Amino acid sequence: MTSTNPSALAGLRIVELAEGVAGEFCGKLLSDFGAEVIKIERPCGSPVRRLSPFGRGEAPENSALFAYANTSKRSVVLDLETEAGRSVLEKLLLRADAVVDDHEPGWLARYGIDPAGIPESHPGLVLCSITPFGQDAGETQRHAEDLNVFHASGWGYHTPSGNARGRTPLKGAGRFLASYEAAFDAALCMTAALMDREAGGPGRFIDVSAHRVLYSRLDYVLGQMIIGDMDVSEAHTALDLGGPAAVLPCRDGFVYVWLSDETMWCELRRMIGDAPWMDEDFPPNWLQLACTTDRVNRTRRHLSEWLATQDKHAVSEEAQKRGVMIVPVNNPEDLMASPQYRFREYFHRLEHPVLGEALYPTVPYRMSATPPMPSQPAPLLGGDTQAVVSELGGQA
Amino acid sequence: MTTTMPAQTMRARGGPLQGVRVVELTKVWAGPYTGKLLAFLGAEVIRVESRSALDSSRWFSEDIDNAPGYQAVNPQKLSVQLDTRTPEGRELMLKLLASADVFIENLRPGAIKRAGLGYEEVRKVNPGLVYVSIGMYGNDGPLAYQSGYAPCFAALGGVSAMVGYEGETPQGMNIRYGDSTTGTCAAFAAVTALRHKRRTGEGQFIDVSAVEALSTMIGDTIMAHAVNGSATPCDGNRHAEMAPHGAYPSRNGEWISIAVNSDQAWKSLARLIGGDALVGDSRFADLPSRQRNLGELERIVEEWTRSRDASELVTSLQSEGIAAAKSLNTIDLVADPDLWGSGYFHSVLDVKGEQRPIMGPSWYMTEPARLMRGSPRLGEDNDYVLGDILGISPSERARLAADGVTV
Numbered sequence: 001m002t003s004t005n006p007s008a009l010a011g012l013r014i015v016e017l018a019e020g021v022a023g024e025f026c027g028k029l030l031s032d033f034g035a036e037v038i039k040i041e042r043p044c045g046s047p048v049r050r051l052s053p054f055g056r057g058e059a060p061e062n063s064a065l066f067a068y069a070n071t072s073k074r075s076v077v078l079d080l081e082t083e084a085g086r087s088v089l090e091k092l093l094l095r096a097d098a099v100v101d102d103h104e105p106g107w108l109a110r111y112g113i114d115p116a117g118i119p120e121s122h123p124g125l126v127l128c129s130i131t132p133f134g135q136d137a138g139e140t141q142r143h144a145e146d147l148n149v150f151h152a153s154g155w156g157y158h159t160p161s162g163n164a165r166g167r168t169p170l171k172g173a174g175r176f177l178a179s180y181e182a183a184f185d186a187a188l189c190m191t192a193a194l195m196d197r198e199a200g201g202p203g204r205f206i207d208v209s210a211h212r213v214l215y216s217r218l219d220y221v222l223g224q225m226i227i228g229d230m231d232v233s234e235a236h237t238a239l240d241l242g243g244p245a246a247v248l249p250c251r252d253g254f255v256y257v258w259l260s261d262e263t264m265w266c267e268l269r270r271m272i273g274d275a276p277w278m279d280e281d282f283p284p285n286w287l288q289l290a291c292t293t294d295r296v297n298r299t300r301r302h303l304s305e306w307l308a309t310q311d312k313h314a315v316s317e318e319a320q321k322r323g324v325m326i327v328p329v330n331n332p333e334d335l336m337a338s339p340q341y342r343f344r345e346y347f348h349r350l351e352h353p354v355l356g357e358a359l360y361p362t363v364p365y366r367m368s369a370t371p372p373m374p375s376q377p378a379p380l381l382g383g384d385t386q387a388v389v390s391e392l393g394g395q396a
Numbered sequence: 397m398t399t400t401m402p403a404q405t406m407r408a409r410g411g412p413l414q415g416v417r418v419v420e421l422t423k424v425w426a427g428p429y430t431g432k433l434l435a436f437l438g439a440e441v442i443r444v445e446s447r448s449a450l451d452s453s454r455w456f457s458e459d460i461d462n463a464p465g466y467q468a469v470n471p472q473k474l475s476v477q478l479d480t481r482t483p484e485g486r487e488l489m490l491k492l493l494a495s496a497d498v499f500i501e502n503l504r505p506g507a508i509k510r511a512g513l514g515y516e517e518v519r520k521v522n523p524g525l526v527y528v529s530i531g532m533y534g535n536d537g538p539l540a541y542q543s544g545y546a547p548c549f550a551a552l553g554g555v556s557a558m559v560g561y562e563g564e565t566p567q568g569m570n571i572r573y574g575d576s577t578t579g580t581c582a583a584f585a586a587v588t589a590l591r592h593k594r595r596t597g598e599g600q601f602i603d604v605s606a607v608e609a610l611s612t613m614i615g616d617t618i619m620a621h622a623v624n625g626s627a628t629p630c631d632g633n634r635h636a637e638m639a640p641h642g643a644y645p646s647r648n649g650e651w652i653s654i655a656v657n658s659d660q661a662w663k664s665l666a667r668l669i670g671g672d673a674l675v676g677d678s679r680f681a682d683l684p685s686r687q688r689n690l691g692e693l694e695r696i697v698e699e700w701t702r703s704r705d706a707s708e709l710v711t712s713l714q715s716e717g718i719a720a721a722k723s724l725n726t727i728d729l730v731a732d733p734d735l736w737g738s739g740y741f742h743s744v745l746d747v748k749g750e751q752r753p754i755m756g757p758s759w760y761m762t763e764p765a766r767l768m769r770g771s772p773r774l775g776e777d778n779d780y781v782l783g784d785i786l787g788i789s790p791s792e793r794a795r796l797a798a799d800g801v802t803v
Contacts, residue, residue, distance in 0.1 A: 006592065008588035008591055008592045009591065021616075029584065051636075052620075053619070053624060064616070064620060064623040067619070068619040134738070139714065141721070141734070142714060143717055143719040145638065145655035147638075147653050148653050148720060148721035151643065151724065154724050155570060155573070157723040157724055159559065159567075160560070160570065161547075161570050161571040168561075168632070168643050169651055170559050170560070170561070170632065170643075171633045171642060171643075173550075173558045173617075174614040174617050175616070175635060175637075176616060181577060182758075184584055185580065185758050188437075188583055189412075189759050189761060192412040192587050193761070195590060195591045196413070196414075198594070201763070204761050204762050206759055208758060208759045209758065212757075212759070215732075216757065217577060219429070219468050219576065220465050220572070220575070220576070221465075221468075222726075222729060223464070223465075223467065223469070223754065224465060224468055225726055225729070226753055226755065227752060232729070233725070234649065234727060235726075236725075239570055247565055247566050258545060258547065328552065329556050329568075331557045332554055332617060332622075332628065333621060334554070335618060336622065340605075340607075344536075344605065346608055346611070347622070358623050360619060361611060361619060363608075364581050364609040364612050365581060365604045365605075366534065367585060367588075367589060367600055367602050368602075369589070
């Protein structure tokens with residue numbers, strides 16, 4: 001699909017050494033904005049190519065995860081264990097504006113890109129590293145997956161909310177939440193640094209730790225706790241707000257109900273038709289001033305009985321029109337059918353030579369002048385090796 | 397009152413966005429978080445505030461300048477008082493926006509247009525402005541009228557449905573999840589637009605949907621459905637590529653997370669738990685076997701972790717190359733020695749002119765912005781913004797204050 005819109009990051013050359021979801025997704029955020037991202041792959045391909053979900057076709061081209069995280073890139077296979085491979089990489093680095101990597105600390109230096117020596121070895125280069133615990137990770141942080149980052153940053157212990165009984169904490173949504181979050185911080189810093197460099201600023205080394213990213217995402221709460229303005233404890237509910245807000249079952253799925261003040265209580269009452277239970281020991285302002293466990297439980301129970309006769313989209317729409325905060329608990333199927341997502345064109349159709357045609361989720365911002373858009377599907381393994389090497393004036 | 401850190405002094409804050417001016421009309425968390433990230437990169441971020449429409453997060457304290465949550469998400473920013481609902485206040489706001497590079501707003505749906513500060517109005521005074529609007533569902537579309545808080549974004553975006561115990565009603569993420577994530581997506585989009593503006597002079601309208609921001613954090617799950625129609629019911633702590641994977645109880649009510657990402661890692665764990673007998677147990681030999689026998693596998697791991705100390709477990713697991721970390725409660729979080737030892741927390745001047753620690757950015761970078769002060773007092777930078785930027789004389793500023801424009 002061609003676009004007449006200019007691209008926000010056109011003309012920027014980025015070498016992607018990353019081989020995990022964090023770095024690859026960061027590269028995608030930049031490439032979908034028009035940056036030229038050259039993905040360096042080992043001869044057997046990025047390990048992400050071996051991760052599910054799989055569509056049709058065979059490895060290494062059937063991973064829908066890889067297809068999602070690598071749109072609009074070029075793939076160059078280099079064996080960095082050989083002199084020849086490292087020599088091509090060095091040529092690519094000489095003409096690159098930025099590098100994104102997500103290997104463990106020390107990996108870059110092994111291939112001649114020592115972050116500490118970057119200003120001398122590659123002046124002007126913006127080098128970004130994304131790791132679970134940063135370049136200064138301690139001995140007991142060396143091996144980490146997204147799950148471990150989720151737990152080390154406080155999200156794990158406190159997920160889900162309302163876990164007063166201390167049940168097993170949950171992993172959070174999906175497999176790569178920490179990686180996606182870190183990718184956004186990395187892409188933000190890289191873009192800012194690249195823009196500064198174009199205005200005469202220096203190259204930079206950027207060290208993004210997924211752990212610090214997720215910790216920072218709790219700033220509203222942790223920022224209060226570190227100075228003693230909010231109590232800390234061993235409770236799994238220490239980050240919670242209390243109250244009856246919860247996911248509740250309805251006839252065809254689940255809805256999320258939010259209730260926090262007298263106005264909402266009155267609107268809800270009107271909506272469900274002055275149910276008798278709402279007069280049983282519920283002062284009008286109970287949500288703010290008398291929010292007991294008993295009232296919370298009774299509210300949830302009665303609401304669940306009412307919701308059992310309701311459909312999630314219909315009841316939510318009715319509630320929203322009345323100013324009651326009920327929303328459907330959507331699943332991917334709902335999102336693909338969502339009139340709002342369609343209106344905003346959140347999904348973008350792409351034809352991948354092996355996986356075939358699919359609707360890809362895109363990004364959460366609509367931009368009037370430089371809309372980001374996947375310009376092409378993820379590259380086949382080494383699909384651009386010949387072309388890129390010849391651009392460098394050499395032979396593959 | 398004293399000015400703790402003159403705005404003029406802060407011009408030499410450094411960082412890649414030094415020289416960029418951001419104006420924000422934001423509330424609570426998502427919008428302020430966008431501004432905070434830009435401030436942490438060196439931008440001059442000016443909060444436009446008014447007693448007549450105060451950010452509700454300032455009210456969670458008797459002293460609006462010392463409200464803890466507000467202070468946590470607004471360090472390094474400036475504050476100017478302008479009641480944009482008065483005709484003069486709106487005019488001054490437009491003048492300020494004419495001098496800005498970026499504008500951020502996250503008011504309720506339609507509120508900014510009703511205030512006469514919608515994009516079409518503002519672009520007339522500054523066609524180069526990057527105008528960032530953040531809403532639950534974005535600005536336009538059939539559901540744009542709806543509103544909600546962060547857990548609503550998570551429910552709508554597909555996140556909540558994936559978090560829960562097997563076979564039960566979904567639980568969703570922690571209630572705090574969603575605002576800061578949305579704010580980050582907005583900040584990234586804003587900086588890409590800044591580059592376009594630098595190259596062409598052209599500004600633009602950026603319409604951020606918080607619901608879509610959360611969907612983006614489960615993009616691969618949505619992609620899986622798009623490619624092969626797969627459903628994603630709650631599955632506790634299961635992981636398609638790892639087993640064991642989850643949180644395990646340890647001594648004294650503590651928890652640790654363990655993620656076994658290869659057969660080799662399993663062998664190492666099995667050796668720690670049960671020696672050669674467990675290493676050779678065919679029920680757990682490879683990932684498919686471990687997934688098939690997950691119940692028994694989890695029981696064995698739990699039995700082993702339950703009586704042990706969390707930190708000692710992490711040390712021994714890490715030394716064997718197994719991904720593990722303690723699951724931190726809020727006591728652990730505020731005392732995290734790695735963060736305190738690594739320069740993550742910054743000491744800045746607060747509204748009383750005293751040093752206080754703030755959480756710094758998630759990144760370390762060479763040539764960073766210097767973080768100098770905490771969140772601003774309401775109107776702390778009136779003189780700088782109204783006087784130095786807008787060129788209003790002291791007597792005229794006194795009149796504006798008396799007339800209720802700069803309150």
